Amino acid sequence: MKKNPFAKIDIDEVSLTRSIVIDEQALIVTIRSIGDIESPKLVVEVLSDVLLSNSSQEKLRELIGFMFDADADIESFNEMASKHNLVTLMQALTGLRIVKDPTVFESIIKTIAGQQVSVTMAGKLIQKMCENYGEKVMHNGVSYYLPPSSDMISKLHEQDLRELGFPLVRARTLIECAKLDLAGYFNNLENLSEIELEKTLCAIKGIGPWTAQMIMLLGLGKNQIVPWADKGLHRAIEVYFSLTKGSVTTQADVERYFQMLQGPRSYITYFLWENMMNYRVTQDSDL
Known part of the structure; x- marks a missing residue:
């Protein structure tokens, strides 16, 4: 079993169980592969004790399809x-x-945490951030975390993130991105060309070409x-x-x-x- 703050990956069961938000509801879902290479098929099971409307179920299907590149x-x-x-x-x-992030802001968090550090170090930063400022969702005694919301991060001080291990510049960038997200800056990015998109992201202080490209690849x-x-x-x-x-x-x-x-x-x-x-x-x- 491989662990990260958002998900539990079960190699033997060919499944991933993770936290996700649909229509402002925090859910725990398991995505399981039951097909094969020639005929891939995913089954999604909602583990949380909630009743999803037909609209929410459709949004969940679309989101899982995006995350696992079902239409590729x-x-x-x-x-x-x-x-x-x-x-x-x-x-x-x-x-x-390609396995993508469910939201652009989650991709921003992961990518900024990963600037100029190893994958292992980035994982530790994300873990600390989720444990301190994310929402914990429990299922069968197991803790799953939602990444901190832009509202939560926007209210933090640089020192709050520095205490988790974020360098000053990255802490400033993350807080600025949270404020921009609340203002709608990242809305409808998918409608921009790749050139326009990179320019829009790189206009934010602390985001350079590598960060923008990683967000474009794994977030969009x-x-x-x-x-x-x-x-x-x-x-x-x-x-x-x-x-x-x-x-x-x-x-x-x-x-x-x-x-x-x-x-x-x-x-x-x-x-x-x-x-x-x-x-x-x-x-x-x-x-």
């Missing part, structure tokens, strides 16, 4: 990948979908996003192409290899990340 044209991607340099990647990760589900400066992506390219560690360091380096990998760039990025994670697991098991 995987067959076309697979066909395209088979004609280019993605065959090995596809064979190892057949059926993989844009199809052609490459976080050029992501060190994890640099290493993932080196692993896939069997390159010397440290040989991919610039946007030009990343672009050169992406030119060899035709297809939706967000999916290629995600597949490269996942392939690197599998590589690390293999390396660790060989030690």
Whole structure:
């Protein structure tokens, strides 16, 4: 069982149980895969003792579909990948979908927490933030957390977040983003082009291209996003192409290899990340 503040992932049961908000109701839901690679199918079970209206049930279905990229044209991607340099990647990760955040603001929290730190450190920051300022929802004696609301974060002082381990600049950025969210700044971002979207996000002090690109990829589900400066992506390219560690360091380096990998760039990025994670697991098991 792998844990994080929002969810419990059960590898054996091929399921994920997490906290989620629908129509201002905090819910605990389990999403379980009962299909296969050729015919994927998800079943969603609401564990919370609440009665959802038909409208709320439809919103829940739409949100889960977005989070697990249910409408992605995987067959076309697979066909395209088979004609280019993605065959090995596809064979190892057949059926993989991009798993996205349920809200833009949750993506903002995660991404700001992850600026210039390891995935492990980012996870610890998010855990502390949820435990101190998020909403705890209990089910069968297990605690699940909702990320802190923008209203909650907007009322915090920089020192409150610094005490959790956030550097000053990131604390300021997070509080500013919370105030902007309350003002509607992040509404309807999905209607902007990727160029307009990155410009809109980067207009916020403390958000640069990497942060904006990660939010666009994992919070908004844009199809052609490459976080050029992501060190994890640099290493993932080196692993896939069997390159010397440290040989991919610039946007030009990343672009050169992406030119060899035709297809939706967000999916290629995600597949490269996942392939690197599998590589690390293999390396660790060989030690």
